[in-house]
Amino acid sequence: MKKISASGLTFGIFDHLDENGDDIAQQYADRLSLAEACDGYGFYAYHLAEHHCTPHGRGPSPNLFLASVAQRTRSLRVGPMVMLLALYHPLRAFEEICMLDQLSGGRLELGIGRGSAPTELGYFGVAVEAAPEQYAEASEILINAMKGGTLSYQGRHFELKDVPLTLRPHQYPHPPTWIATNRPEPASWAAANGANIACVGPSTSVRSVTDAFRAARIHDADIGQQAPFLGLLRMVVIGRSETDAYLLAAPAYERWLNSFKFLYELNAISTPPNLPLNFDAAIESELCVVGTADSVRKALLDQLEEAGANYLLCQLAFGDLPLDASLYTASAIRSEIMARVAAS
Secondary structure (H helix, E strand, O other): OOOOOHHHOEEEEEEOOOOOOOOHHHHHHHHHHHHHHHHHHOOOEEEEOOOOOOOOOOOOOHHHHHHHHHHHOOOOEEEEOOEEHHHOOHHHHHHHHHHHHHHOOOOEOEEEEOOOOHHHHHHOOOOOOOHHHHHHHHHHHHHHHOOOOEEEEEOOOOEEEEEEOOOOOOOOOOOOEEEEOOOHHHHHHHHHOOOEEEEOOOHHHHHHHHHHHHHHHOOOOOOOOOOOOEEEEEEEEEOOOHHHHHHHHHHHHHHHHHHHHHHHHHOOOOOOOOOOOOHHHHHHOOOEEEEOHHHHHHHHHHHHHHHOOOEEEEEOOOOOOOHHHHHHHHHHHHHHHHHHHHHO
16 A cells, blocks of 8 residues: 655645525625635635535535635635536636636636536436536537637537637646546546546545556656645544534534435435434544544544545535634644644
8 A cells, every 4th residue: 555645745625615504695704714714824725516506505606706715815726626517508617717717816726527416407407317428528628628729519418610719727728627536437537637536435435546546647647747636525623622623513514414415305315325414423434523633633644644645625614613613623734734744
């Protein structure tokens, strides 16, 4: 098993922007304050999920919210995780991507995917069986659009003829790309196509994904290029004591869980089998890492090494966790984890 050097770790933020009980505008303002603080703490990027018609996501247009984040920060990179291409005309998606990359001064991290919630796609008239092919066509068009010039394409879902591309992204040849996956096969595709990956799940299962990525990349790695990110997502709450952290995180997770289950229960659909159905199960499955700075640091570094990951996606805000608690966790990660990793 290949050991991951602690000095090679990078720390980012992941967010569902799930409903927390506050006024929507106030929640947006609090998240912008959190992003601004994390920018000062040296986090790498802020990744925002895209969800629709559910309290699980109050950011159905991630690029719109991330444009605000970009204006409140200086170095923090921004990106959807992931932009649901099955819900966009690819030409519109390309133009939004160009705008966000330009507005952020070249700080876009572009996550793309087809989405994992069939009900959400169905509200937009996208059938479950059509989504994979529609996503494949949209992603192919998007990749071609990044080359500039004019764009032509003939497919089952999209037809474009000599479209002049008058916008371009700030980053050349295009922004870094990401996919979210828990399976080895998409990870191999990502490695072969120069994309980064984000994973969630127990470290031992994520290891098979990161191993597949590295195996597929052996002959494709270019000397001198930045190593790709292999991300591991964790909900993180650091308290002044173990009890303090638990009392903050447990009710916040239950609220997050209820938001997650909203559309499943509304449509009488079974929740995913790997979804932890209570807070203790979330800790046991490693989705949540909660405790003092010392205990959280040890747990996270052990999990990252076991998973073969080099990028920690910290979900600092979820459920009704107070802003002050998220800010305390972010500060503790900076001083007690990031600083020590950098010095090791």
